Amino acid sequence: MSLTHFPAMLTSETEGWSDIERSHPPARSLMFGLVMPLSIIPPAMVAFAELAYPGAIFPLSVPAMTGGQLLASGIVLFAVQLAMVSFMAMLIQRMTSDQDHDPGYEKAYTLAAIAPVPLWLSSLALFVPSLTVNVLVVVAAWFASAALIRHGVRPLLKVNDERKAHYISNLVTATGVMAWFALMIISAALLSVLHGLAAMF
Numbered sequence: 001m002s003l004t005h006f007p008a009m010l011t012s013e014t015e016g017w018s019d020i021e022r023s024h025p026p027a028r029s030l031m032f033g034l035v036m037p038l039s040i041i042p043p044a045m046v047a048f049a050e051l052a053y054p055g056a057i058f059p060l061s062v063p064a065m066t067g068g069q070l071l072a073s074g075i076v077l078f079a080v081q082l083a084m085v086s087f088m089a090m091l092i093q094r095m096t097s098d099q100d101h102d103p104g105y106e107k108a109y110t111l112a113a114i115a116p117v118p119l120w121l122s123s124l125a126l127f128v129p130s131l132t133v134n135v136l137v138v139v140a141a142w143f144a145s146a147a148l149i150r151h152g153v154r155p156l157l158k159v160n161d162e163r164k165a166h167y168i169s170n171l172v173t174a175t176g177v178m179a180w181f182a183l184m185i186i187s188a189a190l191l192s193v194l195h196g197l198a199a200m201f
Helices: 003-009 017-023 027-052 067-098 105-114 117-127 131-157 162-200
Strands: none
Touching (some): 027 067, 027 105, 067 105, 067 162, 105 131, 117 131, 131 162
């Protein structure tokens, strides 16, 4: 699967999706080939922003964290992202099963792995030391993720009924938003703890 497919997948239920369906990527391959590499980007970019211009994007992170603190927070954020994708895959399978259709865990994991790609890539905006720019990029990434979910439910999960597909996509999107906010809360709490430790020592 290539990232070059993603622009077309935002607006089509066939372009890119049909290639993924034909290849039947197993969850393990997606985890090592897509989820893990892209999950490295947010913690790496947070570390870059903290070291390059502390306080410019994260106003509460002053003084800047040490390299060890950034490494610790990055490892936790990376692990939480991996767990979140697996958790979303289980929820997608459950939501689809509630609509009398079980796509299997592999298909559910495929959608759970593809949907957050825009959010992972949006962290590259941290190269720009502006909170406003980063907020706008994240909002745009959320719309893109919602579009991927909306156009991926029918081809990946094989939900032929348009009404059911629309309902499932709305549920998955809403759950994804809550999961993302939970991830942000965890990350903010971790940063706060690490800054408190830095102030003590």
